[in-house]
Amino acid sequence: MLPKTKDTAEMLGAGKEDARPEPVLVPFLELTGVAQLPENTNCLTCTADGRFLGLAHTQGLSVWCASSFTRVAEWLQSQLELIFIQMTRMAEMTYLLGTVDDMGVARVFGFHSDDIHLLSIINIMEDVTVRSIFLTFDLHEGGHYGAASVSCNGVVWLEVYQFPVEQWLRELEMVSSQKKDENVTEGLDIKWSPFTLMMKISPPTPPTGKPLDFLTHCLTVDIIRSSRLHKEQPSSSSDAATTKKTHESPSCTQHFLLPCRGPTGDSTENPAGLPVAVAVWWSGSTSLLQYLLQKTPKNKSGRTSNYLCIFKYSESVRLVVIKHFLFRLFIFEADVTPMPEMLWPNAKEILCSAVSRCTYLIALGLKDAMVCIWNRQSGAPVSIVLVPGETSAFSRIQFVDNWSVPAQDCVTVGTEPVRMLTSCKNGAIYMVTAGLGMRSSSIQLFQRPKDSRDLPTVAIPVPFLQAVSLIMQRSGNMFLTEAISRETVCYLTLPTSHQTASLYNPVYTLNAEQRALFIRGDQETSNLLERRNQSQLFVFYFSQSDIIKPHIDCPRQPTARHHGTLEEICNVYLEQRAQSVDDRNKALEQTWGKMQKTASALQRTHRSHKHQKNLNK
Structure with missing residues (x-):
């Protein structure tokens, strides 16, 4: 193990300006479990109920018991390398798994009765010349919906799927019953129910030769503005080609949105827990778009009524002037290209985004260190915050649900505070607090490192610890930091014979139910083959440590006012x-x-x- 005499400043590589001359001893959290991993485990995931771990590795995937670290089931195929896995529960002890391999092929599996079944291959390669590659793949909780950003011949678009969960559950139960029946022959050819492609969303393009409605006008302005931003950037000839290619094929980010009742109490008729819309934004854009997953009924005129909420504010980041415009639009229903139902324009380019647990709030990290939080129910910004003194672009923004704010910070009592963890590309990390009737504030949790080896590769809030975040650095250091006091709680260390794999993209997952961190460690050796074969799963149980117990907190559930x-x-x-x-x-x-x-x-x-x-x- 690492020596326990190093002080906080030395381990972080970026000491605070007001650091005391005497070293501050920080405790170390000891390992509580070790298990051997399959060869080249590329990704880990944990179910929300904390029962199982999903492992994506060479030649397939496997499901482990999260408490005993024993393999429950596996699905193998030769010459296959899975690089992404996600696992969500469809029913009691029945789970849906989504994977992507190194060739960009996405698959959906069902785990039931200790067996893994291949339910569908999303992008079957029928023609090599028009090969569709999955860049991202996301399953919504419960498995009813999925979304993927797809690339083909330099063109990128977003696809949204609806999975036949009820049919798959019946079919999995039928297969399980047939397997237990001794009179049924083995190797039955099961034809699983197909999924449905609900919509295909392409990057907005300016229309030609036809009149513009208000929504199309906003999209056109956004496209023109984005083009000017790219042209204004100085670049060499090679960089210009890259910029042009990036502009022609922007990347896409999406979030599923749950039902959100409006001020009149009306709500979309949908089963509880199922999303009703998807929020989308494209790189280089300033607009956030919302698309309905279900088609809204037409009125007598044959058109669909939609509300478009638009808020504009000045370019000055110090004085933000918000103007509220509410427009009723009439958009023709399109079967091929869906039209967005809502549009939220922003003064700056969107760099990252996040939604709250109940999807009631949407946070956007904008250019020039601005954070904008939108309220879906009112269609108005909750707050617009400028992170002071930060010139680096945001790389990630996340909501924090278990950090209490002192009552004296609330100007208007009864408003719920909004807390976010923002990461910058230069390595700085901030905790931002904002809300209606509240004084916005930002706390710097981690300063910009002087050494590139100390840049954080992971900075996430720990859901079962109050105001505590987990930070991993390129150097292999791992530690927990507390947001209010800005002190390091403890360090997490692997045995000296192993290091985090990999240092730039650690393979890990958090188990909120068991309050544990699972992380892959590789043996330190020059032999690459031996390193791949000696990967181990290391486990830290936070609830068993006296160091962590004072910080353990049960996440608060959203209040009724969100959906009332x-x-x-x-x-x-x-x-x-x-x-x-x-x-x-x-x-x-x-x-x-x-x-x-x-x-x-x-x-x-x-x-x-x-x-x-x-x-x-």
């Missing part, structure tokens, strides 16, 4: 106001006292100046 009617929202607000009357009175007294002291000081200053003026006369 207007009456329910008002009732919750009034209840919170009644409960916080003492705190508000105390804060009012403190504010009044400060105002009286300030007024007295100003009066004394004024009398002094007047007296000095009389003396001069």
Whole structure:
């Protein structure tokens, strides 16, 4: 193990400016479990219930028991290298797995009764010349929907799928029953129900030769503005070609959105827990688009009524002026190319995004260190925050659900604070707090490292620890840091014979139910083949350590006001106001006292100046 005499500044590689001269000893969290991994395990995932681990590796995938580290089932195919895996529960002890291999082929598997079944290959290569490659693949919780960004011959688009979960569950149960029946011959050819391609979303393009409606006009302005941004960037001839190619084929980011009732209490009729829309933005764009997953009914005129909420604010990041425009649009229903139902324009280019657990809020990391949080119910920004002193572009933004904010920070009691962890490309990490009626603030958790080896490769909030984040560096250092005190809680170390694999892209997963971190470690050797064969799964159980116990916290569930009617929202607000009357009175007294002291000081200053003026006369 690493020596326990190193101080915080030395381990982080980027000490704080106000660091004390004496070294600060930080405890080390010991390993609590080790298991041998399959050859070249490229990806790990954990089910939300904490029961199983999914491993993507050479020649297929396997499912392990998360508590005993024993292999429960596996699916193997020669000359196959899986590089991505996701696992979600469809029913009790039945799970859906999505994978992508190194050739960009996506597959969907079903895990039931300790068996793995290949349910579908999403992009079958029928013609090599028109080969579709999956860049990303995302399964929504429950497995009813999936989305993938696809590339083919330099063109990129987004596809949204609907999976026949109910049919697959019946078919998996039937296969399991036939397997237990001794009278049924083995090797039955099962034809699984096919999935449905719901929509294919391509990057917006300016229309030619036809009149523009308001929505198309906004998209056209966004495209023209994005083109100008690319042209203004200085670049060499080779860089210019790369920029042009990037502009022609932008990357795509999407988020599934749950039902969100409007101010009138109306809601889309959909089963609970199923998404009703998908939010999409393209690289280089300033607009966030929302597409409905279900077609809305037509009115008598044959057109579909939609609301488009648009908020514009000035280019100045210090004085943000928000103007609210609500437009009712009539958009013809399109069977081939779906039209966005909602559009949120921003003053700056979108660099990263995140949605809250209930998808009620959407956070956007914009260019020039701006963070914008949108409220889906009202269609208005909750807050726009400027991260002070930060010139580097954002690389990632994440919501933090288990960090309490002091009551005195709330100007309007009853508003729920919004907390986000933002990572910058230069290695700096900030915790941003914002919300309606709140003073926005940003705390720097990690300064920009001086050495590139100390750049963080992973910076994520730990869902079962209050205000604690996990940070991994290129050097192999891992530690937990606390946001409020900005102190390192502890270091996580592997045996000296192993190192994190890989240093630039660690293979790990967090188990929120068992409060554990699973991470792959490779044996330090010059023999690459031996290193691949000696990979091990290391486990840190946080709840078993006295160091971590003070920080363990149960995540708070979203309040009812998120999905309630207007009456329910008002009732919750009034209840919170009644409960916080003492705190508000105390804060009012403190504010009044400060105002009286300030007024007295100003009066004394004024009398002094007047007296000095009389003396001069």
